[in-house]
Amino acid sequence: MPALRIHGYALALSFCLITFIAASQRTDPSEVNALIDIKKSLIDRKHNLKNWNKGDPCTRNWTGVWCFDKTGDDGYLHVREIYLMTMNLSGNLSPQLGQLSHLEIMDFMWNNLTGTIPKEIGNIKTLKLLLLNGNMLSGSLPDELGNLPNLNRFQVDENQLSGSLPDSLANMTSVKHLHLNNNSFSGQLPSTLSKLSNLMHLLVDNNNLSGNLPPEYSMLKGLAILQLDNNNFSGNGIPSTYANLTRLVKLSLRNCSLQGAIPDFSSIPKLTYLDLSWNQFTGPLSSNKLADNMTTIDLSNNLFNGSIPRNYSYPHLQKLSLANNLMSGSIPASIWQNMSFGVKDKLIIDLHNNSFEDVLGNLNPPANVTLRLSGNPICKNSNTQSVGQYCGPEEDKAAQDSTNSTVCPVQSCPFNDFYEYAPNSPVPCYCAAPLRIGYRLKSPSFSYFAPYRSSFEHYITDSLKLHLYQLSVDSVAWEEGPRLRMYLKLFPSYNDSRSNVFNESEVRRISSLFTSWRFPRTDFFGPYELLNFTLLGPYENIIIHSEKGKVSVGIKVAVAIAAAACALAISAIIILLITRRRMKYHKKISRKSTTNLSIKIDGMKSFTYKELALATNKFNISTKVGQGGYGNVYKGILSDESFVAVKRAEAGSLQGQREFLTEIELLSRLHHRNLVSLIGYCNEEGEQMLVYEFMPNGTLRDWISGRSRKTKGSLNFSTRLRIAMGAAKGILYLHTEANPPIFHRDIKASNILLDSKFTAKVADFGLSRLVPDLDEEGTAPKYVSTVVRGTPGYLDPEYLLTHKLTDKCDVYSLGIVYLELLTGMQPISHGKNIVREVNMARQSGTVYSIIDSRIGLYTSECLEKFLTLALSCCQDHPEERPSMIDVVRTLEDIIAMLPEAETVFSDVSLDSSGNIAPPSSSASASTSASHVTREEQHMSSYVSGSDLVSDVIPTIVPR
Structure with a gap:
């Protein structure tokens, strides 16, 4: 009888499963x-x-x-x-x-x-x-x-x-779009492509193509961008029929081995960008004027002769380059005199290495114009200073983009590192979590972005159906091509019910618009590349699906009905089974709730929950010293009266569980003076806690921001250098001495802790990654492919784009920490990026104005070298950054340059409350002078250089 009952159960269950699968497998x-x-x-x-x-x-x-x-x-x-x-x-x-x-x-x-x-x-x-x-x-x-x-x-x-x-x-x-660039295609361009009547953008640059340019391409009446740079064409140069491409906006044939005369392109009304540089074109320039829309004319490095036509004047021109040709005669000043420059406009006129003898008109270009005349007879024949200033090497006089100057209190954006102030919001200090999008213009028709930034922002927001204030364009940089890379930050509307984050449907809608290329056509900005659409912080768990990719309600209802029918058919079976096994089931669940992951690590103490609860006064809020995504950190006193820090994972936190396992795995075998020590762990009663050595001086971020409760003073320059050295040595150990090596992935000022003598110790290995084993040839991989994790402001831009984690990602983050040490600024604040702000100040010669006023005494040479090191760590391209061994060596050289009194730590003790005891009177002297000579500054640094913590005193800078 039991066998028959079981057989009946099986038949009923099989029938239901078949019914459910038939409904759900669509x-x-x-x-x-x-x-x-x-x-x-x-x-x-x-x-x-x-x-x-x-x-x-x-x-x-x-x-x-x-x-x-x-x-x-x-x-x-x-x-x-x-x-x-x-x-x-x-x-x-x-x-x-x-x-x-x-x-x-x-x-x-x-x-x-x-x-x-x-x-x-x-x-x-x-x-x-x-x-x-x-x-x-x-x-x-x-x-x-x-x-x-x-x-x-x-x-x-x-x-x-x-x-x-x-x-x-x-x-x-x-x-409409053929993007074949940056490959190794060879042979001729197929003339048959002329049949593509809808083609708008043809990009075949950076290949090995040869032969003639097909004259049949003049039949491509809709062609707007033709980009064929860096190929090896030959023959008759540019077919004259290309002058019939009346929709052409950009023609770029740089370095294509072309020769002969160039056609007359004056009949192309929309032509904006013409680059024929690095070829062998000959003859004089046509006196027929190109379209007034021209932004770029680059005819450099050819064999053009004759003079510049007097009508070479274009109201929107940004770049005119005729360098390295055979041109002569007079330079018409009308090139720049007839232009009306806005604040953000600039014009580069590069005429060097020709045979120009004088200027026709008044040689007095406005500040927006960069004029280069070196290598022309005009520089040798004239003794006037007005000409000489254009005959040497000269940097571009680029107008700076305006930045948001709103000053917002830190506490008004309290959520976490994934939230920022929306710099363009009409609501002051509006704090929200942006979507971060890597974006690149593949073939823009301009040479300088600032004048068109506003129209670009309107184009993006109109295409996305967002308000203009919801967009912030960040980290704009030109790359080879030339292509224009940037990061778009999209902020939610402040009128939404959950105004500080986008809802899931809006994230999916925005993603769908980018990934389906449904933006309106724009030939001026050209085709774009979506480099990444990285979801961080509150968006991390959103699964992006197209709105049109969702199954219909009817299908969902059908599946639900099938599931319900199946449930009804076997409900009696389930009830019977549950009734018979209820007691056993509850006992099993009870045991499971108290079962923990078995962890046993040699040399690592396993604490009981009772021990840590006693040490922290039952995790009383008065013992809480920190907080993160994993949970809270508490100060505890063990039975042997030693102080510890207890990191307690939040109940049900997947992040806390991951960090718990990762940190035990890593820190149990890492031992270095500049890495925080893991003492033990607790893994019982549903709790996962890590026990570390206690760092009485807290985080570096607290000291930089002035929020530290330990002292009313601040870190002086020599102490900041030694903290920088300690952090660098800790990271160097991870990269070179740990086996296998480790990429930390979350270096930031709040993850650098300070002990009682201000020794820096790198902490928080919850996001760290082991470098994979050697390959078959015994070579260590140069990167780990991984999803982007870390803290905005500290994230390597290249890592954001490629998802390739390397040792140089940690170098970049450490460089940001060094800039914080120098300036006291946050990595991202009030819409400003610390790297950009420091670079701008350095280029304008005002870098000393942004140095932290609490830094105390320093020599300009040491500060300049430290600043150079910090900025080199923050280069956009990883190969341009130093290795960690180079960072340590450079810091050693800088510290060696400090006055002798500053090269030895003084003993700093803590009083019974954990505060720093006052320094001796001999070490507390300071100067009230706000400006001194370099010699006076050098001598003054002996006065307070031995103090790790100094009172706030005026910063001494070179006069």
């Missing part, structure tokens, strides 16, 4: 199998695709899989988009991609994919966006890609593709 089975094969071809080291074997792709929202919201005629749901941008994926593209017969968008940008592009992709007739740029794909382009009649955008730039461009590309009759 994706086309061939597409499900294809997705599984696609995953098998990929190497997913970060497990981003871990849910690709759980349930149905469309109804269970597999990562990066977006589906149509309604079933097709065949009764199935179909995959609409594969969105796997910046997922740290390697491996190959599977031929099974061709089975996704309804796919419209395929996005694998910015991964590490290798191998070839499968020809089977040509089977996806519905494909509109094919985005494979930023990988390591090799081989040639398959002819079958020409079978994509609906393709709008084809991006394979920044790969290692080679071979000739197939004629079949001409069959992409709908394509």
Whole structure:
């Protein structure tokens, strides 16, 4: 009888499962199998695709899989988009991609994919966006890609593709954007591309193309950007028919081995940007004037002769370069005299290394103009100072972008490091969590951004349907191309119900607009690249899906009904089983609630919950000394009367659990004077706590900000240098002596702790990463591919873009800490970035005005060297930053330059309350002079140099 009952249960359960699966498995089975094969071809080291074997792709929202919201005629749901941008994926593209017969968008940008592009992709007739740029794909382009009649955008730039461009590309009759740049394509440009009547942007720069420029391209009536720089064309130069490209906005043929005369482009009404530099063009410049829209004319490094036409005057011109030619005659001053300059406008006129003899008109360009005349007879023949000032090397006179000057109290933005002041908000000191977006203009039609910044901001906010104040454009930098990289910060509206964060649907909407390239067309700003759409802080757990990728309500209802029917069918079985096993079940649950992860580490003490509760007076708020995402930190006194810091993970905090395990794993085997010591841990009664040595002087951030409760004074310059040295030595140990090496990933002033003698100790290893083992050739990897973690303001810009964590990421963060030590500023405050602010002050010669006024006495030479080191650590490109061993050596040299009285620590003791005892009278003298000579400053530094903590005194700077 029992056997029959069990058999009946099994039949009922099987029936329900079949019914439920039939209702929930709604994706086309061939597409499900294809997705599984696609995953098998990929190497997913970060497990981003871990849910690709759980349930149905469309109804269970597999990562990066977006589906149509309604079933097709065949009764199935179909995959609409594969969105796997910046997922740290390697491996190959599977031929099974061709089975996704309804796919419209395929996005694998910015991964590490290798191998070839499968020809089977040509089977996806519905494909509109094919985005494979930023990988390591090799081989040639398959002819079958020409079978994509609906393709709008084809991006394979920044790969290692080679071979000739197939004629079949001409069959992409709908394509508007062909981005083939930065590969190794060879052979001739196919003349058949002239059949692409919808083509607007053709970027094939930085390849190995040769042969003639096809004259047939004059048939591309909609072509707005033609960028073919750095190829090896030959023959007859630029076809004269290119003057018929009446929609052309930008023509860039730099370094293409072209020769002969250039066509007359005066009939192209929208032409804005013309770069024909580094070729072998000859003849005089045409007297026919180009369009008034011109911002850039670069004809340098050619063989042009004759004089500059007198009508070479353009109201929006930013750059005119005729350097290194054979030109002669007079320079018409009308080039700059007829312009009306705004505050943010500038013009560079580079005429060096020609044969110009004089200036026709008044040689007195306004401050916005940079004029370069070196290497011309005018510099040798004239003795006037007015000419001489333009004959030497001269830096660009760039107008500075205006910055927000609102001063907001720190406590008005209290949430955490992921929140910032919205610099353009009409509400003063509006604090919110922005979305951070890496963005790059691939082919802008200007040479200087400031005059067009406002129109760019309107373009972005109008496209996103946001208010203008919700956008902040940060970290704008020119890169090779030239391309313009920046970070966009989008702030939520202050009128929303949860005004300090975007809601999930708004995040998804904004993401969808960026990733589907649905921004309105703009040829002036050119095509853009989405470098990253990183979700941090309150957005970290949002899974981005297209609004159109959600399944319909009807499908969800069908699944829910099937689930309900199944539940009703087996409810009696479940109730019976629960009734029989209730007592046993509750006992099991009870045991489980008190079962903890078994951890046993040699040399590490395991504390009981009772011990730590007693040490902290039951975690009384009076013993609380810190707080973070993991939970709270308490000061405790153990039974042996030693002081400790107890980090207690917040109940249910996944971050706290991760940090608990990571820190035990790392700190149990790390031992260095400049790393905080882990004494033990507690892992019982549902609690996870870490016990550290107690650091009586708290965090460096507290001392820099003046919030420390330990003293009314501040850290003097020599003490700041030694703290900088201690932190550097701790990080150097992690990078070079730990086995395996460790990348800290969250270096910041609040993670540098100070003991009773102000020895710096690096703390908080919850985000740290071990460097992978040596490869088969015995070489250590240079980076770890990982999702972005860390604190805004300290994050390496390159890491944000590439997700490649290297030792130079820690160097960058440490450089930010050094700038904090020098200035007292926060990394990001009131819409200002500390690196930019210090660089601007240094370039303008006002750097001493931003040095922390509480820093005490210093010599200008030591400060200048420390400042140079800090800024070198904060270079945008990792290869330009020093290694940690170089940082330590430089600091050793700076400290050696200090006066002898400053090179030895004095003993600093704490009184019974944990405050610093007053220094002896002999070491407390200070000067009231606000300005002294260098010799006086050097001698004065002996007075208070031995004090680790000095009273606030005027900063002494060189006169």
